[in-house]
Amino acid sequence: xxxxxxxxxxxxxxxxxxxxxxxxxxxxxxxxxxxxxxxxxxxxxxxxxxxxxxxxxxxxxxxxxxxxxxxxxxxxxxxxxxxxxxxxxxxxxxxxxxxxxxxxxxxxxxxxxxxxxxxxxxxxxxxxxxxxxxxxxxxxxxxxxxxxxxxxxxxxxxxxxxxxxxxxxxxxxxxxxxxxxxxxxxxxxxxxxxxxxxxxxxxxxxxxxxxxxxxxxxxxxxxxxxxxxxxxxxxxxxxxxxxxxxxxxxxxxxxxxxxxxxxxxxxxxxxxxxxxxxxxxxxxxxxxxxxxxxxxxxxxxxxxxxxxxxxxxxxxxxxxxxxxxxxxxxxxxxxxxxxxxxxxxxxxxxxxxxxxxxxxxxxxxxxxxxxxxxxxxxxxxxxxxxxxxxxxxxxxxxxxxxxxxxxxxxxxxxxxxxxxxxxxxxxxxxxxxxxxxxxxxxxxxxxxxxxxxxxxxxxxxxxxxxxxxxxxx
Amino acid sequence: xxxxxxxxxxxxxxxxxxxxxxxxxxxxxxxxxxxxxxxxxxxxxxxxxxxxxxxxxxxxxxxxxxxxxxxxxxxxxxxxxxxxxxxxxxxxxxxxxxxxxxxxxxxxxxxxxxxxxxxxxxxxxxxxxxxxxxxxxxxxxxxxxxxxxxxxxxxxxxxxxxxxxxxxxxxxxxxxxxxxxxxxxxxxxxxxxxxxxxxxxxxxxxxxxxxxxxxxxxxxxxxxxxxxxxxxxxxxxxxxxxxxxxxxxxxxxxxxxxxxxxxxxxxxxxxxxxxxxxxxxxxxxxxxxxxxxxxxxxxxxxxxxxxxxxxxxxxxxxxxxxxxxxxxxxxxxxxxxxxxxxxxxxxxxxxxxxxxxxxxxxxxxxxxxxxxxxxxxxxxxxxxxxxxxxxxxxxxxxxxxxxxxxxxxxxxxxxxxxxxxxxxxxxxxxxxxxxxxxxxxxxxxxxxxxxxxxxxxxxxxxxxxxxxxxxxxxxxxxxxxxxxxxxxxxxxxxxxxxxxxxxxxxxxxxxxxxxxxx
Numbered sequence: 001x002x003x004x005x006x007x008x009x010x011x012x013x014x015x016x017x018x019x020x021x022x023x024x025x026x027x028x029x030x031x032x033x034x035x036x037x038x039x040x041x042x043x044x045x046x047x048x049x050x051x052x053x054x055x056x057x058x059x060x061x062x063x064x065x066x067x068x069x070x071x072x073x074x075x076x077x078x079x080x081x082x083x084x085x086x087x088x089x090x091x092x093x094x095x096x097x098x099x100x101x102x103x104x105x106x107x108x109x110x111x112x113x114x115x116x117x118x119x120x121x122x123x124x125x126x127x128x129x130x131x132x133x134x135x136x137x138x139x140x141x142x143x144x145x146x147x148x149x150x151x152x153x154x155x156x157x158x159x160x161x162x163x164x165x166x167x168x169x170x171x172x173x174x175x176x177x178x179x180x181x182x183x184x185x186x187x188x189x190x191x192x193x194x195x196x197x198x199x200x201x202x203x204x205x206x207x208x209x210x211x212x213x214x215x216x217x218x219x220x221x222x223x224x225x226x227x228x229x230x231x232x233x234x235x236x237x238x239x240x241x242x243x244x245x246x247x248x249x250x251x252x253x254x255x256x257x258x259x260x261x262x263x264x265x266x267x268x269x270x271x272x273x274x275x276x277x278x279x280x281x282x283x284x285x286x287x288x289x290x291x292x293x294x295x296x297x298x299x300x301x302x303x304x305x306x307x308x309x310x311x312x313x314x315x316x317x318x319x320x321x322x323x324x325x326x327x328x329x330x331x332x333x334x335x336x337x338x339x340x341x342x343x344x345x346x347x348x349x350x351x352x353x354x355x356x357x358x359x360x361x362x363x364x365x366x367x368x369x370x371x372x373x374x375x376x377x378x379x380x381x382x383x384x385x386x387x388x389x390x391x392x393x394x395x396x397x398x399x400x401x402x403x404x405x406x407x408x409x410x411x412x413x414x415x416x417x418x419x420x421x422x423x424x425x426x427x428x429x430x431x432x433x434x435x436x437x438x439x440x441x442x443x444x445x446x447x448x449x450x451x452x453x454x455x456x457x458x459x460x461x462x463x464x465x466x467x468x469x470x471x472x473x
Numbered sequence: 474x475x476x477x478x479x480x481x482x483x484x485x486x487x488x489x490x491x492x493x494x495x496x497x498x499x500x501x502x503x504x505x506x507x508x509x510x511x512x513x514x515x516x517x518x519x520x521x522x523x524x525x526x527x528x529x530x531x532x533x534x535x536x537x538x539x540x541x542x543x544x545x546x547x548x549x550x551x552x553x554x555x556x557x558x559x560x561x562x563x564x565x566x567x568x569x570x571x572x573x574x575x576x577x578x579x580x581x582x583x584x585x586x587x588x589x590x591x592x593x594x595x596x597x598x599x600x601x602x603x604x605x606x607x608x609x610x611x612x613x614x615x616x617x618x619x620x621x622x623x624x625x626x627x628x629x630x631x632x633x634x635x636x637x638x639x640x641x642x643x644x645x646x647x648x649x650x651x652x653x654x655x656x657x658x659x660x661x662x663x664x665x666x667x668x669x670x671x672x673x674x675x676x677x678x679x680x681x682x683x684x685x686x687x688x689x690x691x692x693x694x695x696x697x698x699x700x701x702x703x704x705x706x707x708x709x710x711x712x713x714x715x716x717x718x719x720x721x722x723x724x725x726x727x728x729x730x731x732x733x734x735x736x737x738x739x740x741x742x743x744x745x746x747x748x749x750x751x752x753x754x755x756x757x758x759x760x761x762x763x764x765x766x767x768x769x770x771x772x773x774x775x776x777x778x779x780x781x782x783x784x785x786x787x788x789x790x791x792x793x794x795x796x797x798x799x800x801x802x803x804x805x806x807x808x809x810x811x812x813x814x815x816x817x818x819x820x821x822x823x824x825x826x827x828x829x830x831x832x833x834x835x836x837x838x839x840x841x842x843x844x845x846x847x848x849x850x851x852x853x854x855x856x857x858x859x860x861x862x863x864x865x866x867x868x869x870x871x872x873x874x875x876x877x878x879x880x881x882x883x884x885x886x887x888x889x890x891x892x893x894x895x896x897x898x899x900x901x902x903x904x905x906x907x908x909x910x911x912x913x914x915x916x917x918x919x920x921x922x923x924x925x926x927x928x929x930x931x932x933x934x935x936x937x938x939x940x941x942x943x944x945x946x947x948x949x950x951x952x953x954x955x956x957x958x959x960x961x962x963x964x965x966x967x968x969x970x971x972x973x974x975x976x977x978x979x980x981x982x983x984x985x986x987x988x989x990x991x
Contacts, residue, residue: 256477299512307512313499313509315515327518349500353493360489366484371475379474383481390485394492403495 008093017445023084024076030088031072035065038095041323045346046104048324064095067120074124075432078450081439082432083365089358090413090428094119094421095353097414100342103324103333108416115418119425129452133430133437137377140193147186149177151233168239176184181410181423188249188384195257196377203258238284241395241409247271248391249384256383257376261462284340292405307333309400312345313352320348335416337408341400355414356397363390366431373438382434385427388412504687521569522549526575526607528564531644531840532971534616536560537577551659558653559619562646562682563612563782563838566654571669575682576610576839579783583608583842583850594844605845613840613853615971616870620647620963625954630677630816631934632684635958638825638920638929639856641834642745643780645958646818648683650675678934685778686786687835688814689933692900692947693748693882697823697870700745702768703756704866712741714752718738722758722804724816728803729754732901744872746881748899750808757807762796765803771861772826772833778819779835788815809900821931824918826859827874828926829897831867833859837898874898875923886952887919890964894923897955899947901939911938917951921959928962930955 039061046054068091075082098116102109130136136143153170154160161169161176169176174279195202198219205213214220227250235243249265278285287302295303295310308331315321328334328342335342344352366386370379389412396415399406410420440447449457499507507513528537539550552705554560565568573581582588586606595606622633622645632648656682657668672680672857704710716738719728729751731737737749744752757765769775769790778785795805803913805811815823815944818836826833835858842850862870878887883897900916915937920929932951941944961967 253480256474256481259474259477310499311495311510311513311515312505314504314513315519317500317504321519325519327515327522330515344496344500349496351498352496356489356493356496360486363485363489364482367478367485370478376474379478380780383478387481387485390488394485394488397492398488398495401492401495401499403491 001259017081020080020439020445024072024080025084025270027084027087028072030085032065032069032089034091034095035061035068038064038099040055041096041099042102045099045324048322048346049103050324055403063317067116071120071123072265074127078127079347079432079436081445082436083369085361086365086428086432086435089362089365090425092414093355093358096343096347096351097339097416099323100346100414101335101416102327102340103346104329104342108335111418112416112421115421118418119421122422123425123429126426127433130430130433131452133378133381136189136381136430137193137196140190143193144190145187147183147190148229150183150186153179154237155233158329166235168242178417179419180237180239181419182426184242184245184249184388185385185427187246188253188388189381191250191296192377192380192384195253195380196375199257199376202254203260205260216402232340235282235464238282239408240285240288241392241399241407243410244395244407245388245392246387247274250389252387252391253380255381255382288405288407292402295402305338306400306402306406308332309338309341310402313401316345316352317350320344320346320351322346336410336423337396337406337415338400338417339411341402344401345412359390359393359412362386365435366390369431369438371435372442374441378405378437380433382431385431385434388427474573481664493868496918501974505604510554512984514965517569520581520585524550524605524607525552525567526609526845527614528560528580528584528610530556530560530612530614530616530619532615532617536612536616537564552654553556554654554658554786556616556619557655557867558651559647560612560614560616561651561654562684563614563647564654565783566658568658568665568669571657571665575782576612578610579781580610580839580842583610586845588850590850591844593847594846607845608850609843609845609847609935610839611841611843613642613644613838614646615644617967618962619647621645621958621967622647622673622954623649625957626934629934630936631932633735633930633932633954633958634684634818634821635928635930635962636818636821636825636834636836638828638926639834641822641825641858642840642855643818643836644928644962646682646684646838648681648817650677651677668766680928682782682816683935685780685782685816685818686784688786688788688816688819689935690902690904691809691813691815691820692902692914692916693809694752694820694823694898694900694918694931694947695815696745696748696753696807696900697827697918698769698772698774698897699753699756699765699807699809700741700828700870700873701772701862701866702765703760704869705862706764706769706795708741708756708759710741710869712751714738714741714744714755717751718770720751720754722754722801724798725801727801729801742873742876745898746876748877748882753808754804755807758800758804762793762800762803765807766790766793766796768861771859772823773819773859774815778822780814780818781837781839781853785818786816788819789813817931817933818917819931820916820933822858824874824896824898824920825926825929826861827867827870828920828929829867830864831860831862833855835875871896871923873975874919878919879924883917883919883948885950886932886948887917887923887956890957893959894919894962895919895921895959896923896926897952899952901946903939913937913939913946914948915947917947917955919955919959921963928959930958932958 006080035453042060043053043057071087098112101112154168159170161171163169166178168178170179201219202215205215207214207216254263279289291303291306295306299307312328312331326345328345331338331341347414363386366382370382394407394410396409396411397409398404410417412424439445477831525539527535529535534558537554539552542549554564563575565573565577567573567577586608591606591608618635626633630649633645635645636643652672657665667724716736718734718736719730720726731750732932737747774788775792777787791806802811806813822833822836835856839851839853841852844850877883878895878897880901887895887897889895897917897919902914904912906912915934918931920926933952934950
């Protein structure tokens, strides 16, 4: 953090940085391209379904471009050194998802448009509020309790709602949202901060149990608690996808923080045990596994969704049925968990691979941020946030194409759903903030004070002058 | 920690590579297998939710058209057949669960607009504000002629086929029993299934277009073919056959008789006009099995008819192995009995061959296809199929057939309005069913005007009782139907030239506008 007293307040903020400028112009052109691709896809899909150019296409592209440019300008103002590919990649996925949702259900499209607005708003707000990544570490226990609270919320009687067999929803009047989407970010922040402080202590493993060297219980306890709590809660909520995601997040962060591969192996063993246990204990877990092994065993009921998904993918083939010319509506919940198979059907292997590619690039950019920064907390947070996006994408895409058992979870940026969209844009904003912070520390651009720091510095200097006047008088 | 982060990057990358591999497995590797699975409805569904172009007749009547359905119905379009059962043999039907037939089946790509050419044209039209790519199929068949054929058959089992000798264009092809596709194409699954099952089990196979998908014993109409083979083999048209009541062919003691055991003979033209049996039995025996088999093959017998509709039948000369040991059978087949079976359309083509100077044209039911803007996609070009006889032979046979109409077995019933000369050959095929000894097929094939043929017709009534004079049964029962068809087309209401050969672009019925083109 900048030493406030040495700030040169007369110097203007905008000091030229070719690197930052290049990143921003890359971002601008990519964002415009993502908007144009989305606009073109939107038009072609409408042509494919009704054989007419959508009436509001100009308006649609204008709004889309406006929103993305707004996000871009905010990055220019408060995070101008950040990676220039994250926002365009998210915008592209978001756009593809929106086109697909519009094609599947007009009504949802209206809602999703509103949520998109809120999501970009949250993105901007996050960038403005979190001006120093290190600020997050200060509130780690707040994030811990906040995350726990959010996770428990759906279980509260009168508040929680059971939708499609999972109790992960909270109903507040007309608004339904999934607090779990935000809990995962909160817990990632907590894990990162906690592990950053105590990673050496945990890695030291001074507690001997038989042949095993384990970390001191008092260091490891909170994190085990957080993790166990999350997993157990989600098992009660029958939200297998999120349980798996949290488990992976925890194991990966432990492994990266302690640099000990044993945690990875232990995680796999524990996962195997937990999976086996829940398989024997919970019928809905058994159902998921049975469907995964042979969906054609019960093609009209339990296996219907996955079979229709596979038929859709096969129908799409290499080049797809054409935008708007398939029948993705055959797959129940196509706008949600199964949106990837809808894309595979109409956009073909080529379009679906583009989506996979976008996820790989986001993961790459996120982990690059983790590599570039020299602060443990920021490293771990970048790893955690990237893992959330990457693993979540893998779990649900793998689920709909029968690589892993299907567990209901949204595809980040693509699926329908306000909470998911907003949470993922918040996550994106945090990654961008981390990226900007590391760029400043690497000297790629001057580490200007943030607006709130200037405000504090101005007040400080005013007081200093007043004190000096008092002394002088 | 950076090492772990790099390993994590590799791990996540590997996960997505697995996804990519799996995607390839489903979308490319197992595509065909999944597409073909019985419970995979994607393809059909896609078809059903797309507009589909109309089928129109040569005289501009809409035989099949799609209307958008009200919101909430299972499919976006409803297929309607405004002409009911009149053109069902040609349009066929188009159903969700039970497949499709005839033009609906064979021209499905054109109707739904999925041919490459239509797709490319559709792209160009989008820019100029057009929409959709659905095509129109125009039948060569005329609705008015179909109506007349239906009226003349009057509910009796059988079929009427009219073709143009010089092009092969089918102008009428109506068969009883038939069906009305409207009764099941838009019905609920259960109702549709019941109706189709009932039709499949119904007597006479109403779902088939009997005129080209069934074959029947041709009786004496087959003598046109035997005569053609004989003349081509060098038998003189001046040949005289003795007057006799019966004749014992080789390898048997059972004599062959003329119809009713009558005394019959004379020159070639006379025995042809009177339809004596013994001369043709003798000719077949004289020519021998080999010449008869290759001769009938030259007429296309044994091959599926080259029509532009699905699943045509093939006429047959019967089992030909060891025929040289079965000369009595060969003799009987010479006058169209025993195992000989002809497709009604094929018999119309036989008449047309004589009318067309010995050249047999490929029959076609669809004369043109159009894109959504009414531009021609494809127009059927007449093509020759077989040339079974020389022009000289055809001319001799033409005279023989004129003789049948003027003073022979058809003279009772085929005289056309306006004294237009006509050529014909009748036939009565006795099926020899012990339970129903009189059961026969009554046939006539004809063409007119005999001096400048414009139409060739074949009529078969498949469920009739022979009258006392078997020889004229075919002429008496089927003759008036042929006369009615030819009168309608040559001097009656159907003689007016059709309004336009091709629909003007703006008049092309479009599926998206209900009622257009009706």
